[in-house]
Amino acid sequence: MSENRFKIVFDGTLQAGVEKSTALHNLAALFKTDAASIERLFSGQPVALKRDLSATEAESYLQALRKTGIEARLEAEPAAVELSLADIDDLPASTAPADTATEQSPYAPPQARVGDTLPAFGQLQAFTTRGRIGRLRYLAWTMALMFVTIPVAGAIFALAMGTVAASLNTAITIGVVLGGAALIAFVVVSIQIAVQRLHDIGWSGWLWLLTLVPFVGSVFPFVLMFCPGNNGANQYGAPPPPNSTAVKVLAVLSVVFAVVFVIAGVTGGLANLERDYANESASYSESSDAVSPDEADSASDAAAEPAPPAVDYGKDEKE
Structure with missing residues (x-):
């Protein structure tokens, strides 16, 4: 059969x-x-x-x-109908079966090996706005960008400080030019990473401009970190590949550093408030101690003495 x-x-x-x-x-x-x-x-x-x-x-x-x-x-x-040659005596040429290869739908697209040509995952591209990345890879790439930026900024600062003795103007020029170039590169790569994360959600990359809006810009990064992406392919391509171990480690480090930064900020703010309160208390105590006991007794006696009676000069003149 x-x-x-x-x-x-x-x-x-x-x-x-x-x-x-x-x-x-x-x-x-x-x-x-x-x-x-x-x-x-x-x-x-x-x-x-x-x-x-x-x-x-x-x-x-x-x-x-x-x-x-x-x-x-x-x-x-x-x-299909199974035929046996033993049952066929004479087969006219006109009754030969037609070539099934020509019986194809006019709407059929060009032949292709379907299972081999469709990628299951999209190709990762770091320095471009094309493609998609998931939440963990967004955190990991951002963390990697920070790891690269900090040493570069330190090298630029050291180079500028090394030329201060020779010429202050030269040091300022080096700091401005190299520092500005590093800042522009950091911003451009950050935008590219954010746009790919937006593509994974199925949103247009132009929505990154919302980060420039007051208040909205402070909330928008959290949307990129927590909003899930599309499971299948969307208009921006196939889904990103699974996360590697390095991506997971960098993502965890990014979260840890963010938590430490927030705790340090809150602790520093409370310490400043406590310091200001202590300074105000000390100032108030010093101003209270500046008044001597004799001056305090004189002030209390003066306050206790009755005021002299009022004199009506107009009445005396009439008398």
């Missing part, structure tokens, strides 16, 4: 939460063709994307297609 054969059928249905533009982009990358050719698959009519597949092949192709964001389905091919 021959093995059952299957075909993959698509009628334009998309997975929940997947936009048509995202599916078009992913399918075009999968079949290595342009979006205009893929657009014909969304006519609403069932289209056979792949035919004559075994159960294993059909399942592999179906899983690959579903990663693009579409909902394809398997359908059984009609059972």
Whole structure:
């Protein structure tokens, strides 16, 4: 008995939460063709994307297609008729079976090895605004950027201080030029990391400009740290690869340093308040001790003496 054969059928249905533009982009990358050719698959009519597949092949192709964001389905091919040469006497040339390779849907895209051409995860790119990164990788890359920036800033400061003895103007110039270049590089890379994190959520990278808005800018980094990304592919590409051990370690260090920074800030603020209170108390005590006991008794006696009676000079003149 021959093995059952299957075909993959698509009628334009998309997975929940997947936009048509995202599916078009992913399918075009999968079949290595342009979006205009893929657009014909969304006519609403069932289209056979792949035919004559075994159960294993059909399942592999179906899983690959579903990663693009579409909902394809398997359908059984009609059972083939088994012929025996012993039952055939004379077979006219005109009755020879047609080549099934030519019987292909006009809507079928160019042939491609579906299971091999669709990447399960996107490629990581550090210095660009393309691609996606998850929450842990966002924290890890930010921490790595800090580890690079601090030594560079220290080297620039040491170089500037080393030239102070020779020329103060030269030291200032070195500090301004090199320090400004390092600051610009830090800001640019930080923006690129944040934009990739926004892409993972499915948001536009232009939303990074919200960090420049008062109050909103102080809350927005927490949105990038805690908001989960899309599980599957979106309009910005395939999901990022799984987190490595180094990424997890750097992410934990980033959280620890943030907690220590917050605790140090709160402790320093309370210490300043306590110091100010102690200084004010000491000032008040010194001002109280500056008044001697004799002056205090004189002031109390003066306050205790009755005031002299008022004299009406106008009455005396009339008398």
